[in-house]
Amino acid sequence: MPLSNESDKNYVLCHHCDLLSELPVIANKHKAVCPRCHTRLARGHTDMKRDTIIYSLCSLTMLCLACCFIFIDIRVIGIVNNLNLIQLAHILYQDQYLSLTLLFLILVLVIPFLSLLIQLALCSHLPLSKYRQRSLLKLYHQLEPWSMPEIFMAGVLVSFVKLINYGDVGLGKAFILFCLFIVFYLKSYIIFGKRDIWNEIDKSNFANTELVSGTMGIDQNIRLCLCCHAILPADLTRCPRCKSKGQLRESRKIQWTFALLFTSLILYIPANLYGVMNTVFLGSQSSSTILDGVLYMWQEGDYPVALVIFSASVIIPVLKIVALSWLCYFVVAVKHKSDKDCFKMNKIYNMVEFIGRWSMIDVFVVSIVASLIRNGEMMAVYPYIGVIFFASVVIVTMIASHKYDPRLIWDKVN
Known part of the structure; x- marks a missing residue:
């Protein structure tokens, strides 16, 4: 389970460069991009559904x-x-x-x-x-x-x-x-927000250590699920959220x-x-x-x-x-x-x-x-x-x- 002081933080691992970022509250019709490779991480839409x-x-x-x-x-x-x-x-x-x-x-x-x-x-x-x-x-x-x-x-x-x-x-x-x-x-x-739907199914952070934003996931012994983009421990081969298999x-x-x-x-x-x-x-x-x-x-x-x-x-x-x-x-x-x-x-x-x-x-x-x-x-x-x-x-x-x-x-x- 993630540490208690991490539970209220919205972390995301970039699926292109593996940089861990902490997402702010995203305004309506705005987007959050990775500060390292400029890949879009999330989009805000008030009435998405x-x-x-x-x-x-x-x-x-x-x-x-x-x-x-x-x-x-x-x-x-x-x-x-x-x-x-x-x-x-x-x-x-x-x-x-x-x-x-x-x-x-x-x-x-x-x-x-x-x-x-x-x-x-x-x-x-x-x-x-x-x-x-x-x-x-x-x-x-x-x-x-x-x-x-x-x-x-x-x-x-x-x-x-x-x-x-x-x-x-x-x-x-x-x-x-x-x-x-x-x-x-x-x-x-x-408009369709897959990330929002996944977060309704289950949490996105399954890491069991304290996370440090601005650092690569591989250096923190965590990995990204390439299907649902959940954050997982590096040694966990099956994602608890989408049940997909993967490796570091x-x-x-x-x-x-x-x-x-x-x-x-x-x-x-x-x-x-x-x-x-x-x-x-x-x-x-x-x-x-x-x-x-x-x-x-x-x-x-x-x-x-x-x-x-x-x-x-x-x-x-x-x-x-x-x-x-x-x-x-x-x-x-x-x-x-x-x-x-x-x-x-x-x-x-x-x-x-x-x-x-x-x-x-x-x-x-x-x-x-x-x-x-x-x-x-x-x-x-x-x-x-x-x-x-x-x-x-x-x-x-x-x-x-x-x-x-x-x-x-x-x-x-x-």
Whole structure:
């Protein structure tokens, strides 16, 4: 049990640099950041539960309505093709692209839908047991990085430029509804306070020694639970609050990161060699790679779109592999570290975490274009094997960044 004079203090361990801080009372709509690495530790919101319920309900309503109406339509050679969100998945499934179908359904529809339901369940007055609340929060923690409705919308906007070259493009009611869904979804995500819900389940401080703020947890023989962010004794392997297992430091995650980066590098080669789209025009077929699409956009004068696709599909995957490799090297090989060097490495890690998902734009662009351009052998577009390899690269690099433990950056600072 924590000492009596510690019970009224609100301590938090930074999940990026392992610095122990004592949180003050946070004003409404303000946030507390780590004084060492500037990572956000907590956010104050007076009516967190009420506002989360409002925005979650609005978001769920917009999502359900968006699935009922036409999302986008295109007129190609006198034939109009309409598409709603469910039809997009159905067309891909009919063409036996089960992997693309699952990616779209899970990342764009299912995970956001489940996340919103979890937010509603935890913020409403439902008679949930602590066991049920704990299970929902752990599921929410696992789903959080894989929600991509805003990235899908970016892919839709990029695909407009390609679709205009095939015919006349029109927007349906579902497009506006889906935009509203994204706005409400992001707002509910920002407001939702997981820390507050965890603190209602149980206390956050399980340390059995006196804590000293401004000192690293590893130096005080305490560790952070990476699931619920509770403070635990270093030798306690299972968190009493969320029941997750963990260790003071999991150095094996560096090996996992290296292995996943090597895997992504292997997958990246066929992702660029094979075509991502196969176009049928008057009976003849031609495939285009990622770079072919970039060059085509550039030659057509669509420079902003060409730069977006080139950045998301070429620069970001390579940059992420190089950056994560550099971060692993810094942890393993660099013996003399300064706070300044560690701060720079931490910024690189934050950048990798932020931009990694956006490479999925090209996968969504291919899915949208292939679902809309269908006119028999006269003109049709189909996904090709390269897009599967590319989606695998994005997923594997995302897993690699999640496996990486940024606290290792700050260990043994001189």
